[in-house]
Amino acid sequence: MKNKVKLLPAIHDLQTHSSFEQFQTLHQVEKEYLTSVLREVVAKIRNDIVHGKWDKQISSREEMMAFIFQEGEDELVNRTKYYLTKTINATGTVLHTNLGRARLSDQAIQHVVDISKGYSNLEYDISEGKRGSRHSIVESLLKELTGAESAMVVNNNAAAVFIVLRALAKNQEVIVSRGQLVEIGGSFRISAIMEESGARLVEVGTTNKTHLEDYENAITEETAMILKVHTSNFKTIGFTKTIEVSELVTLKNEKDNLVIYEDLGSGVLYDFKQRGIGDEPVIKEVLQQGVDLVSFSGDKLLGGPQAGIIVGKKELISQLKKHQLARVLRVDKMTYAALEATLFSYLKGRYSDIPTIRDIIVTKEKIMERCQLFRKCLLEQTNQFTIQLKEEGSPIGGGTMPGVEVPTHVVCLTHTKMSAEDVAVKLRQHSTPIIVRIKNNEVVLDFRTIEKEEINEIVKACTLIE
Numbered sequence: 001m002k003n004k005v006k007l008l009p010a011i012h013d014l015q016t017h018s019s020f021e022q023f024q025t026l027h028q029v030e031k032e033y034l035t036s037v038l039r040e041v042v043a044k045i046r047n048d049i050v051h052g053k054w055d056k057q058i059s060s061r062e063e064m065m066a067f068i069f070q071e072g073e074d075e076l077v078n079r080t081k082y083y084l085t086k087t088i089n090a091t092g093t094v095l096h097t098n099l100g101r102a103r104l105s106d107q108a109i110q111h112v113v114d115i116s117k118g119y120s121n122l123e124y125d126i127s128e129g130k131r132g133s134r135h136s137i138v139e140s141l142l143k144e145l146t147g148a149e150s151a152m153v154v155n156n157n158a159a160a161v162f163i164v165l166r167a168l169a170k171n172q173e174v175i176v177s178r179g180q181l182v183e184i185g186g187s188f189r190i191s192a193i194m195e196e197s198g199a200r201l202v203e204v205g206t207t208n209k210t211h212l213e214d215y216e217n218a219i220t221e222e223t224a225m226i227l228k229v230h231t232s233n234f235k236t237i238g239f240t241k242t243i244e245v246s247e248l249v250t251l252k253n254e255k256d257n258l259v260i261y262e263d264l265g266s267g268v269l270y271d272f273k274q275r276g277i278g279d280e281p282v283i284k285e286v287l288q289q290g291v292d293l294v295s296f297s298g299d300k301l302l303g304g305p306q307a308g309i310i311v312g313k314k315e316l317i318s319q320l321k322k323h324q325l326a327r328v329l330r331v332d333k334m335t336y337a338a339l340e341a342t343l344f345s346y347l348k349g350r351y352s353d354i355p356t357i358r359d360i361i362v363t364k365e366k367i368m369e370r371c372q373l374f375r376k377c378l379l380e381q382t383n384q385f386t387i388q389l390k391e392e393g394s395p396i397g398g399g400t401m402p403g404v405e406v407p408t409h410v411v412c413l414t415h416t417k418m419s420a421e422d423v424a425v426k427l428r429q430h431s432t433p434i435i436v437r438i439k440n441n442e443v444v445l446d447f448r449t450i451e452k453e454e455i456n457e458i459v460k461a462c463t464l465i466e
Contacts, residue, residue, distance in 0.1 A: 092446025095398025267296025
């Protein structure tokens, strides 16, 4: 054991070795950082020797140094590898929460690059030559697209709900139907968010039925708001009754300054109903019913970056902008750039530029073309798979359009030697991870969410599976 320990070089010797400078140049790291990596490798080797875990056949100092640099390179690569990595979504779920939800459009990506590479007028009014407000960046676009009097953006829709409740209903009552006390992703609950905001929850109705008189009877002098939560991540069917926001607006006559607020969750600017897909209300239609405030996500059905968007009455939005939380919850220049470009696509009617919309409304025929191209390419490269094309349904995902599946075509793969689970692991461990579904012991690739340019990469990954 002592003889093996003696083979370990001093750190100074490693620093003066020719490989040290080569590693610095190759990996573009500072001397101190590379030294810390090598010091950790040496410490691990020493620990393995002392505890009898060392089994390498190394007999000279030079061999040991070569081994240390090899281990150091592996460690350096692991340490400096980005955690976030591009993946190929072969699940067919358009808004896959685990895979980043909405993909940005080319226009949004380019605008983010342009704005983030240099200085910008984030809070500078160019025409006036003085300080400006970041709230104005997309406000005019949102007003035009939704018909709202005013608008503002925070970092996500949960934040939007929080600031609305905190700023407009702190220490006052907010009436909510029991059937709308939903839990969103990560165990965040509307009731818990309300408690944190300082607003007092007043539950009305039952889980499956709430009537207008339930709201009416609950209104008191302490009531500041009626909150309607759009159940965009689940659906209650059967013996049910919910009140439309237009009916809730009539209750404003019962009390001065009563705020009617609808949390749409995943609000839409594109009317998917015209395509026979789901029944999500368009934001403009909701506002036209007389509601005071509406909030929704930017990275769900809107197809933009993560953001919480609040639109509605100017007087109320002004209060939100002036609240201290507005600074706490504000978004950065890159989010504004992506959102602005996405909204311009809507304004121009260029819906096909937005990947979320494009992927949801793509035809079965187009998807079938991708499936057939993949099958052809894969058969040219390997005979290790049985390939079947089938019809299935793609969920929208992201807590949107519950129960809605859009007809699609999928490729089902069965390997001659490996199980579907093992194939899925191999694909997930590919240099560009490929995320698939498994059904009936088959690997399922849904080409709704696979770009034509990604087909060759999936074929390459499959051919590496033995």
